[in-house]
Amino acid sequence: MKLLSALILSIGAVIAAWQIADGLRDLKTGDRYVTVKGVAEREVEANLALWPLRFVATGDTLEQAQTTARKSRDTISAFLKLQAIEADAVELQRIDVTDTEANPYQSGNGGKRFIVNQTLMIRSQDIDKVKQAAQAMGDLVDSGVVLSGDYGASGPTYLFDDLNSIKPAMIAEATAAARDAAQQFAADAGAEVGGLRRANQGVFQILPRDQAPGITEAQQPVKTVRVVSTIQYYLK
Template sequence: MKLTSSIVIGVALIIAAAIGADGLREMHTGDRFVTVKGVAEKEVEADLALWPIRFIATGDTLADAQQQARQSRETIVAFLKLQAIDAEAVELQRLDVTDTQANPYQNNSSGKRFIINQTLMVRTTDIDKVRQAGQAVSDLVDSGVVLSSDYGPAGPTYLFNDLNTIKPAMIAEATASAREAAQQFARDAGTELGDLRRANQGVFQILPRDQAPGITEEQQPAKVVRVVSTVEYYLD
């Protein structure tokens, strides 16, 4: 009876040891993986231009300031028409009138009582025309228009809104790049690449094509879309 019990216990210990060894091997294999990154980049052109043209008019009387503002506005509209920008792409937006005598703390460097700040917004998909007009903006200054940049950027802003169209192809490219890097790592390590363990698509970035100090992405019509995917593969 004692011999039989000993045999049963011995067999049970052998089975338990075998199961434990298999489990340890599986755990060890599960720890064998490689993390790689895949990069995809694509050069794109902006598909929308926003150009807030801000100007200032002053006068000793409100009528004088309004007259100057009217002249500046007409000059800007004529300038845009000369640049072949459709009138429907231009709209009047912000309008601020300040009476400097109403606020004793108002900084009135112009010496005029009334100050009118006004904005004409150009919104168009014709990027080339806006870019050309932006390069000739000094003509407005020569015509007596006092431009202002107190409320934002002085020049046009170029946007790219078609990101969803190029996303699938770029994700596929980044994933393929990551897998190629993982396969190269596996070959160098003398092992085989296994199944996918985990994947992170990454964040899409829109960057300026020409990266230089002081130049932002919004200022450039030409841009680069970039995504970096992080992928983990098991190693067999």
């Protein structure tokens, strides 16, 4: 029994000594590290375009307003067909009908009682065709289609939804850039880069390629993907 107790005490002493030594090592080297950032950027093209075309039609009667709305819808469909946008990329969405006489708070509409608002949503991966159609929007206005200022008139929204395919390579690039920065710092300080102390991958950002006032990322088919990784290396 005494032998077993002595053996346990001996093992405990060895473990305690090892922990103390490890702690002293950390105390000695813990403040010798460098924090560096690695940046990776990549230019990408949008792979999905969303374009809600909302148009307005009015009439003294509901039938007149519906007839005008139908003509506008047919005109838009013909326009999109002329721009080689497939019919299955166009979806008819909500229809809102307003009777101005039924709402005492609704202001007049130049004598027109009924207002019909309707939305056609274009969802396409053919970015070039959507861009071409958006540049020819004046033809719709010339044809008598009244577009809502909140929908369609501002143009399509271009999305890039394939971020996962480029993440690994960009993280590797940012990490390599951070390592290069650490090695340069260590060389200037007369030290060497040791092991990794801490790493933060960073947040991926999708930014407009051309950054100018009033231009958003969603309006640009070509975008810049950026990530900044923050890494700490021990110095020795």
